[in-house]
Amino acid sequence: MIAQATGSLRFTIDLPSRHEPRRYKARPLTETDAGAVDDLMRHAPGVNRHTPPTESPGAATARIGVFDDMRVLRAFVDLRAGAPTADCCFVELMVVDPRYRRAGLGSHLFNALADEMKAAGARRIALEVDEDNDGAARFWSRLGFAAVPGASARTHMERRL
Numbered sequence: 001m002i003a004q005a006t007g008s009l010r011f012t013i014d015l016p017s018r019h020e021p022r023r024y025k026a027r028p029l030t031e032t033d034a035g036a037v038d039d040l041m042r043h044a045p046g047v048n049r050h051t052p053p054t055e056s057p058g059a060a061t062a063r064i065g066v067f068d069d070m071r072v073l074r075a076f077v078d079l080r081a082g083a084p085t086a087d088c089c090f091v092e093l094m095v096v097d098p099r100y101r102r103a104g105l106g107s108h109l110f111n112a113l114a115d116e117m118k119a120a121g122a123r124r125i126a127l128e129v130d131e132d133n134d135g136a137a138r139f140w141s142r143l144g145f146a147a148v149p150g151a152s153a154r155t156h157m158e159r160r161l
């Protein structure tokens, strides 16, 4: 059920701003969006994807993109629904265009996804962060994630929904 829900996610993100509110639209990405993802990744070198250590038989991948009002991709997130366990969703990668960071886009995207995942039956969200990625660790901590003891070169973090 979580896997089905992630494949059809569509929502709007309204970011408050001192100047004018900005509206972004989120939807699942397809192969036709591959060029836009490559463009965004060119602005974010050295970012690593992490895959879940285990997964349930029904696990499925979803890539959700966030577009600005000019329909330019400004962020995306890769999810593995049903991993590491059936009631969990694993964030393999989240990237915000560097020119759009520290404006709340990543947080709003995650919170909208968390609401959708919870409604679809997920009870936990898990992810891994490279040990030298202090900015990401702080970002996820601010969103309620806690490090799970025992991980090695990467920090395993989880949050209940």
Ligand SMILES: CC(C)(COP(=O)(O)OP(=O)(O)OC[C@H]1O[C@@H](n2cnc3c(N)ncnc32)[C@H](O)[C@@H]1OP(=O)(O)O)[C@@H](O)C(=O)NCCC(=O)NCCS
Binding pocket: 044, 047, 091, 092, 093, 094, 095, 096, 097, 100, 101, 102, 103, 104, 105, 106, 107, 108, 128, 129, 133, 134, 135, 136, 138, 139, 140, 142
């Ligand atoms: C991590 C990332 C997704 C955050 O996206 P974002 O849109 O900039 O995040 P937000 O603006 O919602 O940040 C919310 C809070 O998280 C913390 N935070 C975010 N980025 C941070 C950074 N680089 N350093 C320290 N704290 C950071 C801050 O507390 C921030 O609040 P503040 O700006 O009011 O201080 C983005 O920096 C990114 O794409 N990084 C490269 C890819 C990556 O490392 N992804 C995570 C691994 S999966």
